[in-house]
Amino acid sequence: MLDVSAQSAQRARPRRGAVRRVAILVSLTLVLVAVAASLYLVRTVDSQLADVTRTYEIRRQARELMLAVVDAETGQRGYLITRDNAYLEPYNRAVGSLSQAYQNLLAGLGDNPEQRARIEALVPDLDAKRAEMARTIELMSSGQTADALALLRSDTGQLLMERIRSGLRQFIGEEDAKLIDRNNRMQFYRQLTIGTILAALAAAAILAYALLSRSQRKVAALSEQESRLRSQNEELEAHVRARTAEAEEARGHAERERARLETLLQDTNHRIGNSLATVSSLLGLQLARTGSDEVRSALEAAQLRVQAIASAHRRLRLGADLETTDAAEFLADVIDDLAATVPPSKSVRFEKYLEAMVIPARDATTLGIVVSELVTNALKHAFVEGEGGTVAIRFERPDGEATSLTVEDDGRGMASKEGQEGLGALIVKQLARQFGGSEPEYRERQGGGTAITVRLPLLDVPPR
Structure with a gap:
């Protein structure tokens, strides 16, 4: 049945x-x-x-x-x-x-x-x-x-x-x-x-x-598969959490190393600046003990250049990549240091027209020396004793043209050729060649004074 x-x-x-x-x-x-x-x-x-x-x-x-x-x-x-x-x-x-x-x-x-x-x-x-x-x-x-x-x-x-x-x-x-x-x-x-x-x-x-x-x-088969997938997902999430923790730890270590490296670089620049300041002080002591006018002139020039290099190192602020810096911010600080060395009796006013531009940090010190030489040249030759005036510094990159640096004054003009034939002019010429520049351009400024322009075509070209 x-x-x-x-x-x-x-x-x-x-x-x-x-x-x-x-x-x-x-x-x-x-x-x-x-x-x-x-x-x-x-x-x-x-x-x-x-x-x-x-x-x-x-x-x-x-x-x-x-x-x-x-x-x-x-x-x-x-x-x-x-x-x-x-x-x-x-x-x-x-x-x-x-x-x-x-x-x-x-x-x-x-x-x-x-x-x-x-x-x-x-x-x-x-x-x-x-x-x-x-x-x-x-x-x-x-x-x-x-x-x-x-x-x-x-x-x-x-x-x-x-x-x-x-x-x-x-x-x-x-x-x-x-x-x-x-x-x-x-x-x-x-x-x-x-x-x-x-x-x-x-x-x-x-x-x-x-x-x-x-x-x-x-439904039953899908439910069973879902249970297996849930178990595998939990295992995968645990693995991902472990790897994420390792990655966070590695990133934190890298951030700490980067911060330490940045601190070391900043400290190194300050140490170099302080050491150069010490050299400048020693030159000042030697200057005070020298009676020869020729030797005093040479020591003063050397002291000013050492001070310029020290200022460039102290004022250098690296970017987030530790390889670049803001040229406008850096040059503004360097010009302020130069303005601080001018005696109040000279009544020299500084005008800054600086275009924001990111440049390699290794070129910033050289650029600061060029600015210091040109400004020092203007302060030394543009104004007669007891008179003041204005020194304008322009750092710009016009559309379709190379980066240029111009220092102009409203002083006595180009009657004196000392600023074009001295050691400072030679230093500017040699340093400008590092950036693909040609001879500095000297011209009479409309309304009186002198303008010096240095072309720097390779300053803003990234390294290969």
Whole structure:
């Protein structure tokens, strides 16, 4: 007995599976048919909407033609009755728009031969009405008032107007009938679309039920896979946390090393500056114990240059990459140090026009020495004893040109050639060549004084 029941159950399973497959195929077929039918109905409704829109436009154009004829007749009658030229303006405007309104109406009819023939049949009446109105106005304008009014009171114009109105009304009536017919068809298609969509929804519900019963068998397998994936994900997250901690520790170590290196570089620059300041002090002691004017002059020059190099090292501030610096900020500090060495009695004022520019740190000290030499040269040769003035320093990179450094003063000008032939000029010339520069340019400044320009084309070129 048990064997018979088991065999019956085994035979029933394939039967149920076949029925389920057939149900799925039928439901899917219904859905596809419903979708295709819906698309067809939507396109049909779109076509009907386009026809309705075209019908409305044709009716509007017909009314425009009717209004143009009525406006022309109104202007004609107003002019003939009142002899007021103001009525000619709407008459002329209406007559001028008749042809355009007629052409617009024909263009809207397209390939509808019956309606085109109906409208084209109105052309003789329209031409006759236009000629009748023009004739009455011509007679009135020429002073033949009686003839004009007689023609106006005749039945000719009125009969023409009635035929035009009747033809256009009949035309509009037919278009209205078409519009009603299209609206009825749209309503039918709308109801048919709703029925098709409902059928598609029913088929989709049957299909969804069949698929749901099949999907339930996969839920357990997916749940098991999800459990395994969750376990693997936890292991991966633990590994990522460990590697992230190691990376954070390495980054912190690198930041500390970088900070230490930056501190060492800054400290080294300050030590070099302090050492050079010590050398400058020793030169000052030697200067105080020397009686020879020539030796004193040489020691003063050497002391000033040592001080300039010391100032450049102390004022150097490295950027975040420890290899570059802001040239404008650096030169401003160097110029301030030079200004501090000028005795108050000289009354020399400094003007700075410095363009922000990132340059290699190794070139900053050299640039500071060039500025110090040019400024010192201006202070030494530009102003006579007891007089002051202005020293302007420009560091800029014009569009399409090389970087340039200009130091100008409003002193006694280029009458003295000492500043162009001394050791300072030679130092500037040699240092400028490191940046691809040529000979410094000396020129007289407009309004008095001297301007010295040094071209530095390679200063802003990155190293290869």
